[in-house]
Structure formats: structure tokens, C-alpha cells
Amino acid sequence: MNDFRPMPQPCKDVLFFNASAPAEDLFDTAELRMSAALNLLQLVEFSDSQDLTQHQAARLSASIGVLLADARVLYEAAHHQLMQTHAAQDACAWPQNS
16 A cells, blocks of 8 residues: 655655655665765865855755755654554564453
């Protein structure tokens, strides 16, 4: 069963993710976005240029913000999937009272 939810964005009917996807897939997708944000930060950290303008810094910050917001909702969905899986497994482990 698919559970499509909007990603963080100004228009809610554009980009979606499947919240019922396997937790591992959600986690891997979140990790990809987190790594992309970290790579951008490392490019700035290790660049030789000290001439990063306020406008460039704002654009970089906005780009990183989008990646981190995506990562956050994907991590939350993965966590929710794992919690549901564990709850279902725990429910099956306990004998039912008749």
C-alpha cells in the first residue's frame, strides 16, 4: 500500500515520497540528501576563495536547507516505519487472551 506525502515545499502538490516504503529505502534516500548537504558545506570550508558574498551565502544556505528538510521528513518516515514494524512484531509475540 502506498502512502504518498508531500515533501517540504512551497507548493504541496508537486513532489511526494512514499511514506510506506521500506524503512531502509527511506533511510538511504535521507542519507543521500544529508550527504549532499555536507558535501556543499565541505566545498565552502575547503575552498581557497574568501570572497563568498552575502548573496552567494544566502543561496547556498537555501540549497542546504532544502536538502536538510527533505532528509528530516525521510528520516522521520523511516523511524515511523521501524516503530510500526516493531510494534507489529511485539503484538505477534504476545499470546492473545481468549
